[in-house]
Amino acid sequence: MPIPPKPSGNLAGLLARHAYLAIALIALWVAAAGTSQLPLNGHEVYVAETAREMQERGDWLIPHFNGQLRLNKPPLNYWLTGAMAWLAGQQPIEDWHARAVSVLAATGLAVLTLALGRRLYSDRRVSLLGALLLVSSLGFFSYSHDARPEMLYALCCMAGYTALAEARHRQQRNQNSAAAAYAMWLAFALATLAKGPHVPAMLLAGSVGFLHWRERQSWRAIGRLLRPLTGILLAAAIAAPWWWWLRRHIGADTLSHSQLGGALLKLDWRQILNPYHFIRILQLLLPWSLLLPLALGLAWRQRLLSRESLWLLTLIAVSAVILGFGSQRRWFYMLPLLPALCLPLAEALVKLADDAGRRRWLANAVTGLWLLVAATSVFLFFRPGCCDEGNWPALLAALAVAVAWLAALIVRLRRPENGWSGLAGSSLALAAMLALLGDSPALWGPERFDVRQALTAVAPHLDADTQIVSLGDSPMACIFYLQRQVTRVDSLEELSETLARARRPTLVIVDNGRVAELPAAWRQERLAAMPDGTEEPKTFLLLQPPRPTDSP
Template sequence: MNMTTVATDREQSKAGKRPVSRTKIQSGLREAHWWPRRSHLVWILGLFLAVYAGSLFSPPLLDDADATHANASRHMAETGDFVTLRVNGIRYLEKAPLPYWVVAAGFKVFGYDTFAVHLPLALSVLALALLAYRWGMLAWGDRAALYAASAVLTSVGVFLFTRVFIPEVLLSLFMVGTLYCVLRGLELRKKAWIYAAWTMLAFAVLTKGLVAIVFVGAALLAYGLFTGDLRRWRELRLLTGGLLFLAFAAPWHILAGLRNTGGAQGHGFFWFYFVNEHWLRFLGKRMPHDYNKLPGWLYWSLHLVWLFPWSLLWPAVAIAAWRERSTRRDFAWRTSVLLGSFTSIVLIFFAMSTNQEYYTYPVYMPLALLTMAGVVIAERRFALDTKVRRWFIAGHVVLTVVGAGVALALAGGLWQSRKLPYVSDIGEMLAHRGVGDYTLSMSHFFDLTGPSFAALRLPATLAMIAFAAGPGISWWLRKKGEHKASTLTMALTSAIFLIAAHIALVRFGPMLSSQKIEARYEELMDSGAFAKDSELMLYGDQSYGSSIPFYAGETVPLVEGRSTSMWFGSTFPDAPKIFWTKQELEDVWGIGRRKVLFVPLEKRDEVDALLGKRQVVLMEVSGKALVTDRPLGEPAR
């Protein structure tokens, strides 16, 4: 049933109709149940578990952002300091705290492992899917709701950027939730929804910072100007709602500012967080300069990938939506205006600002919802509208051709590697071409070689089957007019591909995580191969091996590592003395307590030139090494 709200009393009066009472409006909005229909719920939960359950347990936490952020949460759980984030003992003041609070609580319940870190990410995706279902049901009906939830769970970008512990999915949930609550509050004229919106906005600020206010505020302003609802600004409860917002959002900011003063050039939290991390980051002048900006053509075109496979239907969706455009100011129309404004503002903002691929994650759910609402319209017009039908089929043709190409490439790789032995350490087999200097999320896939492909037989086979059969079946069903089956087949095809992608990520685990190296260190310590007072160290920036201090559960000295996220925290006078120069390392190498040094692939040549034959290799994984300064069993000198 298509659940849309009625026009306002004034608009209905102009149309010569009897105004509908507020009670009628409210009862109409309540007709859509919060929970999906049973069959829909089974489908949604099935997709979620199939695609996201595996990430709760594997692979181990990855180096760089994943383990870095987990380290901050581990410090919170161990010390009880929920105000000042610290990584490897050093202040980490660039992030808002809410995601770290959640994971720290998970550590207390589940222990220090992947499950505790990735459970909040997975549950946030499920919540986004259910919000898409609810919103889609109210605006466009149950089919659009089912499609929207399916698109959220099977879009490439939603999946890819929840493989690591970053706050974007939680930010998306709170920002889109804020917009939903505002729209419901205005439609139902219930202040409880408005206060819920202020609360959600406070959580969004505690998740990512002031950018949440910018995006939500600008979207609501644009919506109000376009719809004429700006005159209803008093219904947003700016005073009491603002006080509620401050009650949630202000205390942490105030405490963090008071407890973190006296950094570089006298700066503390307030300057670093509000000026450096917000304003200077936008301008591209943030210190330190450890980030990049995607070229414009790549920034925009990558959204075809992040919303794949549903982005292939955008031309048909746009034409169908334009053909059925309406001047009725119902709930569907207001939803389209609000989410369209929000999406446009976020995309334009990050096109001008410094950016990473995942910064626009908050628009994925709105785009999925608007896309699938358009798909429902296109399906309704499919039999009678030649242009819509032509572009709909064109999308399926492109998907089928792409699928066939991928399936053939995978089949070729499987054939070439059919007689090669399985190698557990795929990193040793990669070409290491340095595509995009590995700043792109999928750069390492360009390094695949024949021998490395042998480690990916299972995921390659799954992906090959999915792409060889799924797109063609979906196309065939579409031509027969079996639209629901066709669209859900696309979702199932994408789900199988994402399952294969996760298995591939697990196979890349030894290369992307240093957990095995840390486990070897623990094993040698426990076996008595070297003394308990041996000193574990990491060469280079902590991001190269951030899983080492996390799994070790201790502060690890960094050699030539006073850089990137470690820089500002290191300037505080009470920062622990964990930063060494390479000259200091060379001077004590082989003297006093045993030194055990983790060396990332990127620094192997530099360490070889520094230490030469004075290093004893304890373990090598994917080009990374664990070395020590004397043979096992040799006493201190």
């Protein structure tokens, strides 16, 4: 068997010699960039505010949001958010505490991708490139900047199938695989506490099917590998007590009708050919997924893909098919499988880069990809609100990186000897662009910045007893950033009754288009208003209680 060539080039060689440290630092750089300046969106507020209310109540077992039970997600993400606040000096929970969990989980995900690649592939360039593709992908960047439990869940699930790969490796060498198998069950138990057992179950189903039908292993051998009886008992001992405690305190009927009780687990067998989740994982891998069809197609045709890559692709296919039967459509459901797609793509790209006949094709494809990246960078300058208030320097720096690397690739087209270094350099250049735009409205849109700006203007006008009422839907960010409950009313009559009961000035949040519906007789002070061009523009009014003669 020929010895795989070592990464060449100064930068590529440096990365290879210090791979784990380099990947950890690059991943942390991309994941953490701008997270302390980027305001929370509505979905992230659920995590940060639930953890804050648990902290205020001194009850870390029963989640509450806006004073009501929140029975949507298990508690691991809330616990870790509270732990971040405690490590920071027992502070009240802030937005960055919730984001820090995802930042650290994303860093761990990148390091595990490198570890899994080294376990599966003899060519270390594959593992290093796979990790670089991950940290420079849209999915990694987006969800490392998101306080929701998606990145934590991805880390736990991937730790599970990385441990399974280690157990399989040890079994093939007649070594004791028990510790690795139990590490897998431990990771899947933590995944269950982070979000649920559904993806771990799919990973196990895909792995068992691959081992039995593709590798022709007997059921007994698979049982010795997975240790299902003792493993399930271990996972249950870790994950089940919290569900038992919750059921005891809120009642079995309340739990069974909630998302935690499986209310959303409804199967629709008519969706068997639904390609939704296959498409979504390609979106998570952007822009590298643009190389995926041709790279994997050529590698498959020339039988360049290893058995290890086929296992990872099987996990993706099985999970996407099973998820397609569900009633929910969310593109982050495939996030735990993103590393499993990065590694086969990396293997295909590395082997094509070593093929003299395909090397020029690969260089042209990567150059074309960067033409698209540079054009997209120019387009970001024209997004409304994205170049205001000093945002343009970061955009200009990101564009400079894109243009400089594109120029380097064009020069390299004359002599594309080392396709590996071009791929690694492209990943690093894109990672640098993402880090530069970590808190830029160009990538996130100006809406969430408008909300925080409005709330900053509103906060000085409120005292400890000021009631907050929302006419229509409640902006979630208000609950967290103003640190108080928001009462929702659906009509002017309900609003009038609420104001009358308050007998003191009340902060009312109303859509910009409905401000004119408020009775002119109501005494109001406009504290702030979001621009009309935002997705859900709100006006913040301080309303006096209506007099008996006032009516809507």
